[in-house]
Amino acid sequence: EAAAILHRATPNSLVLMDEIGRGTSTFDGLALAWAIARHLLSHNRSHTLFATHYFELTQLPQEFAQAANVHLSAVEHGDGIVFLHAVQEGPASQSYGLQVAQLAGVPQPVIRAARKRLAWLEQHSADTGATPQLDLFALPSDPSDDDAAEAAAPAAPSALAEALDGIDP
Incomplete structure (x- = not known):
């Protein structure tokens, strides 16, 4: 779909892009999203809404006056x-990823484990001054998953889950 948009969008097009590059590694996805956004701005010049979690793309308005x-x-x-x-x-x-996951019903042990891992990742990033690109196939560098057993434990069913279980189709 991105290829079709890049080949066919005109200055009269309305382009809606959502989470481009999120299905790959962090740096690959960021580079792809950045290049697509720049191409839409400089070449296609279409009216574009580009929804992304890549905070680095917020720098585009410094390069393109028409971006906001x-x-x-x-x-x-x-x-x-x-x-x-x-x-x-x-x-x-x-x-707000963790809050959204909680709203979606992700079990509390998983949310707690994610909060701990997020704190570790933020600290690691602050210590090194960079965000490392991780090899998707490598073993984790921090294998201390103290919460693995807790996260794997079944959560108590929510009131909604119990109500849905009680429905007779």
Whole structure:
């Protein structure tokens, strides 16, 4: 689909791109998303909404005056989040991936393990000053998965899951 868009979009086209490059390694995906966004801006010049989690793409308005950053507002309450669905100028100040996973019903042990791993990744990134590209097929460099057994334990069913289980088709 991206190839078709890049070959056919015109200045009169409305292009909606969602999470381009997310199905590959971090740097490959980022490089691909960046190049596609730049091509749409410089070559196709189409009206484009480019939804992405690659924060690095927020630098494009510095190179292209016609580019702008916007995000959807959200309000945090404790460990939870409420999405307000209001478009605001500028890039998002943070990611809400763990809160979204929690809203989607990911078991709490998995959320806790993810929070610990996120803290480790953020610390590692701060210590080295860089974000390493990981080999998708290599063994993890930090095999201390203390929460592996806890994460594998079944979570208590939610009220919604119990209600759905009680439905007789």
